[in-house]
Amino acid sequence: MHPDLAIERNFPLVSLNTFGIDARAQYYVRVESLADLRAALADPALAALPRLLLGGGSNIVLTGDYAGLVLHMATRGIAATAGDAGTTYVRAAAGESWHGLVEWTLARGLGGLENLALIPGTVGAAPIQNIGAYGVEMRDYFHSLRVFDCASGATFEMDAGACRFGYRDSIFKHADGQGLVIVDVTFALPAQWRANLRYAELAQALAEQGGAAPTPRQVADTVIAIRRRKLPDPAVVGNAGSFFKNPVVSRAQCQALLQTYPTLVHHAQPDGSEKLAAGWLIDQCGWKGKSLGPAGVYPKQALVLVNNGGASGADISRLAQAIQQDVQARYGVLLAPEPVFV
Structure with missing residues (x-):
């Protein structure tokens, strides 16, 4: 092992993934510089191991202990x-x-x-x-x-x-x-900034505040308020934010779905396809606020899966698969997860 590199063994990752899943890394290196990264990968013993790059841990589901090297990117500047x-x-x-x-x-x-x-x-x-x-x-x-x-x-x-x-x-x-x-x-x-208010909920919230054209700070504060109202804080309830991507389907498939489900939430895309709202699909299948073991669907936003306490990666995966099966059975649409399963 490299003499100048701080290498930890059997390192706990529970605080380094926002789902709060209790898993450990066989080897762990905190990377604070490009030199640290080079040293870790130049070490023959470490370079031969499976490798996981970890940032804030907000887009992963740890399905068990990691048998390899976790490189935790902690560079600053x-x-x-x-x-x-x-x-x-x-x-x-x-x-x-x-x-x-x-x-x-x-x-x-x-x-x-x-x-x-x-x-x-x-x-x-x-x-x-x-x-x-x-x-x-x-x-x-x-x-x-x-x-x-x-x-x-x-x-x-x-x-x-x-x-x-x-x-x-x-x-x-x-x-x-x-x-x-x-x-x-x-x-x-850009030097010439203009507020992007294409998202209806954001535009409405800013309009209700009145006043002149919003500043970047006002837009950010409004976004923060909306997110805090709708989404759980990972420090309080383990989650990875939006768990599924909004599925993109053909216009023909969207039109066919609208015949049966006229309230289907959809958004036309520049290439002629249609983007469906994954949260709406999940909600319509009755999953909002429900749990499967210690993993559940957040009561305020069906797109967010949560760790209700002690959930493993397998628990999260089981819930995700159950939701996928229900949505596909009803709408013929397969939801794709955003987080990476490790």
Whole structure:
């Protein structure tokens, strides 16, 4: 083992995953610098092990103890530089809190990320999932990111095209991106900011507040209030936020469903497809507020699965599968989980 690397054995992960699942890592390294990462992967004993990159643990379901090496990305640092035409480039280390980054930009009068306030997790995890909320996706303000290639040991920049962003998707969720570790991410924030109020609930909440055009701070505060009202705090109730992706179906399939279910919640997409509301589908199947053992569906939002106390990864998986089966049986639509099962 590398003499300068702090390597922990049988390390508890219960506080490092937002579901609060009690699992342990065979080996654990807290990565606070690129040098730490290089050292861990240069160590022959560690490099040969299965490897799990862990940020805020907000998008994983631990199905048991991890027989391998957990690399906990805990790098820090945020900096801003001026770009062309008044654009501000903000680069943040992968281990920074995502919401902390949003607050950092707001404190400096920079708009763009406010609709994504209070999303749990780290900066490095945001591109992997292409996080999104209230009418905005991370890729809307993404500029580039820097990765470490575990195979070659090289670091290099990737732009949006190379990252292949999609709906809750990116290259990092596919085979050709598995060996790439995100080191830091740069965002391009506009000089001429305009509030994105495409999401009806957000627009209505801001309209009810009255006053002039909202500021980025006001938009963020409203988003935070909505999220706190609808979603459980992972520090109180274990959860991973929205558990299922909103399924995308063809227009023909959507029209056929509307014949039987005229109140079906759907949103037309630019390519002619239709995005259905997964939470509505789950709610209509009667799962909101119900439990299956120690795992349950949050009473205020059917899209959120929760750990009611002592739930294992198997408990969460059992509940998710039961919901998937019910939705598919009634609507002919298969829901895909957002979190990764490990």
